[in-house]
Amino acid sequence: MCRSAYNMVLHKYGEKLYNGLESTMTWRLKEISKSIEAAQGGLFLEELNAKWMDHNKALQMIRDILMYMDRTYVPTSHRTPVHELGLNLWRDHIIHYPMIHGRLLDTLLDLIHRERMGEVINRGLMRSITKMLMDLGPAVYQDDFEKPFLEVSASFYSGESQEFIECCDCGNYLKKAERRLNEEMERVSHYLDAGSEAKITSVVEKEMIANHMHRLVHMENSGLVNMLIDDKYEDLGRMYTLFRRVPDGLSTIRDMMTSYLRETGKHLVTDPERLKDPVEFVQCLLNEKDKHDKIINVAFGNDKTFQNALNSSFEFFINLNNRSPEFISLYVDDKLRKGLKGATEEDVEGILDKVMMLFRYLQEKDVFEKYYKQHLAKRLLSGKTVSDDAERSMIVKLKTECGYQFTSKLEGMFTDMKTSQDTMQDFYAKKSEELGDGPTLDVHILTTGSWPTQPSPPCSLPPEILAVCEKFRGYYLGTHSGRRLTWQTNMGTADIKAAIVRIMKSRRVLDHNSIVSEVTKQLQARFLPNPVIIKKRIESLIEREFLERDKADRKLYRYLA
Template identity: 60%
Template structure:
């Protein structure tokens, strides 16, 4: 018969009811329950081997099928409860040392019996219980165990006290049965998170806080900082190990927080400032292990590293301030800088080896060095003198790699300087004397430089009538403070550079030569009207512009820009400095104005004159300056800063059109901070000067508001 034929036949089938009711024995349910109850008791009495589980399952199945599920379920509850009350008495009667063992054994028996009972009553568990919203058999067994055993008035407190006593014994060095503890704790966890938490974990954490609070106080009173930290570290490790052996893994964070609070957080400042052994003593004595332990422990508590960093910063600043202001140390600039380098090495090692190379501590170290180095206004000079000393005679026999390491360390100090232009002023003076004096060639780095130049001129005897080229070598990453811009050098200068490049690369293998021509200077002999002759010390940019006038009396801005390819912003500042600054105006421009425009035209200023033959020529100073010389150098630096401040003001105001006084100060400081820290008083003076020269004007109503005059 096909599926369709079967369906058609089924439609016409008539279902006839029984003519006689099926009569069920009125005592069927009681009789069947008695059989099942007997079986449950036999299971509890360890006599399950003689039972037929198949027959028992069928009996339970029929009871549910005949709508006696409620009787079966309630009978189970009553039987299990009665049995567990007997078990409870047995556990209560067990002597102290066997209490946990008896509890563990009865728990194991209960679980095994519960599994067998559940197998017998599986049909009830799957049908009656869900439809009537009853507790499943296994959960019921756990709940009844909890209510009749764990929460028994004679067991609950005893169990907690026994567990806490065992933990205490273990903390005080005694050996306990961890396997038994693990089983009992797991029992509490199996009974539900609330049972584990309320019956054990919460009081466990409370007594732990009391224990570690007392212990930490004892150690603080009798031990030094290092030993106290070791004890705290040991206790933390013990608690984490305890969790892995017999506690809920989720308890680890809670118990370690207790230990951290009681043994570290509550005593942070006392540990840090502990006399003869606190943080400062660890820093002074380079105790890397103790410092590392303190860092690792303090990073676990709120604000721990902040307090650690604050105290360390304060100590470094105090130490550094003493170093840079001690009159005795200022007598020897080389020793002065060497001590700074030693201090930097010391704390770099501490941060790298003990403080996990923490960037926040490194930033604090950098901030501290910047603070105290700039307390001494002679720091730029001393750092330059240190470099000069090392390159003269302090690096004899040292490899090129070691030289680079020393110079890299010095450059870190340079980065801390606020007055970088002061260092540059001294460095140029020292470098010039080093290269030109001809008597300081004791180290290989300097000898290589001089020999290279001598060899170059010896191999090019035809250079006598051309420009004299002096080359200064700087390794990659040195202290150039301005970006490198490409531009066109005059043909005669460019030819000299190319000849030197060919010579240098031909005599050295595996090297590269990159020109930093925009950082150079030039001495130019110039003839003006009425026989005026001067030697002009100018920048490379200015040299490129001035040499164009050897072949032309008149040049437009666009012609100069095309010929030199100097970046527009640099070219305009260059032309402004030579055509618009009184006393330096070797050029004149049309139309006359205070700014440089693309339609301007430029001429040599035949009326230029100066009482000095050499215009803008610095004095070479290669030794520690006297007080008058120091004041003179500082004055020169301040003079050099004026046009830089003015140029920054003009750039800002040209872009913003109008700005109030405070914002001008802020933006000028920000623009110039890579070179020096602009003095607000000097910025104000430069603003006044620009107003006088009609670059800026004040607002008629708000006198602190300035406008740019186009």
Template identity: 55%
Template sequence: MVFHKFGEKLYSGLTAHLKEIARSIEATLEGSFLEEMNRKWSDHNKASDMIRDIMMYMDRTYIPDAGPSVYEQEFETHFLQVSAEFYRAESQKFIECCACGDYLKNSEKRLNKEMDRVNHYLDPGTGKKITNVVKKEMIENYMLILIHKENSGLVSMLCYDKYDDLGRMYNLFRRVTDSLSKILEVMTSHNRESGKQLVTDPERLKDPVEFVQRLLDEKEKYDKIINLAFNKDGFFQNALNSSFEYFINLNPRFQEFISLFVDDKVRQGLNGVTLDKVMMLFR
């Protein structure tokens, strides 16, 4: 109505209506004055809420899109730019002084805070834009540095079973296109190298039973990592199985060692669980 120059009529009509309500309250008997005023105020609030809901619905449904809003032009663009500068500076600072796990925790916290901000007082459409900013400045730009960070990167996490940190890395990296392949590549390389050292170590080959048990322990360790940290990712599981197949085949006596291991366990009372784990090494 204001847009079509009916603003004065709207204002005058509302003023007259409110004055009429005020006069009706004033005319109320003294003993019922507060009760009547409270009732009129309640009716006014209900009417205001109803009008607001109707106007918002009409705004969304019937008013054509007029292009970029004032929100986008005057606030969102500047907000995203300033946020990018802030996270760029923070990530440069943190990547130098923080262990990989701590850096990932901070990145996760920042993403969660931005989504809370969107949910509480920003337009929902800003959500994807601001998370893309955080993702690029804090994760995408530092993926390889984080993976290979000395004493705290991916290999260190794998060696020390850092399930929470590994899970956080997996969940953050999966937001970036083709980033999980980098985790998979390093995990596979590390697994193959450590497995190769195991199956070619002359000292370990002296005890076939201990040798096979060590392989079983190693397989169980990585299965647990994939289940707990990597969301039971089938690509990771297939890569792990392929790695074990690779270094197991480096030992031509492996089948003989398996037979000796099973024979030893049968004497001790081999259970189904242990036998299943042994069979898994052949898959």
């Protein structure tokens, strides 16, 4: 046969051969169309697929037989190549045959609908049919199947989404939308052309997400705010993943989150009950920051635009309360004075890092500096700080954030403390014999301008203390010429140990109220002692066996020494 075909082309009968092939295939395909048309029910697609397979095999054989004609006559005569001719004739006489065309589309769409409703269909057969349409040319697949498929899908998902949103809460609706989206992508991978994926997912996204996203985020008792309040990371993550697929989806979530954060934060910082406890006030802010940092990290993929929205919200409401700088400083003061129970240095460092996040939001950082300087001074002068390392770490953080000028006076305070320590060691080394067994003095030499200044009320020092102070003044001015000392007694502390014992030593036996009265009378020229402190000192003297309670009257005390 190959030789005969070759000879016909060689002897200029190529046109006759080509025309004969076209007419024969046309006749044959018209016969095949009747066979396919006659197939009933589920046999329709199977018959179509079987005849398509046969046609492909026959076409392959015909192309091999007419290879010479395909290589010589077809190009020179500008005719359609044999294989392409066979496909075009199949398209025109089978796929576009009126009794097959509409039926084929209806059958394919019905099977997809049934699969969407949970039925199992023959995916292999579907794959063969859609591949046939693609083999006939992308235009055939798109015009004869894909366009109506997308239109029907839009109608289906429009109705289903309306049904779901009327009966589901936000979380469950998102689960259904996610499942439908995954099903469509799986459908494409099994039996549709890969190019259909973006188109069908776009349909699902528009009908199930874009058209309902505002209603979803505002859903009462289950929308975005409830998810944020209840830390529903899975639902929030699903919302983020789905909404990011549609225009303005993420901005819808972000705007709602920002509105919620600002309203919640405004209530928090203006609540009179919260303002009663500065430490609790700041802890609430830190808890809110930690909570939403975790949500953004876990559910929103650490999206920088969401982090920026969180930061802008905190900056907005923290500055609504003009006491925020003071409260943040008081929080640091509490942690650096008391520390955390069982906390390591790393734990304290972590707390300071979190505080610095709040500090960055403050618009009036100079107000914070004013309060921080006062609180730091009290910690340093009273010796009540968890560690110098923690104190210096905080200074370094502030310096990194605001520059040297912001912390220069704070650093000067630490320098003064070290200088004072060295000075006192030298003072006692040189003056120990002169001082004898009198009261001990610990002086802090504070550089004017570095430390917070407060008006110092008049203070009458006991002669014993005044004598030691004068000895120190003479030592210091003799060591450092041209300097001036001013005593800031209001910034100091004193331990009085010499009043209860002195009274009991002379009176021997006294009741509790009399002791309180006598101690108050003797000390009121210098300060007014707290009765609670007097009671604690009495109990301490009992423990150390200076005093004892009378066995008959528990409110009566006896001197033992």
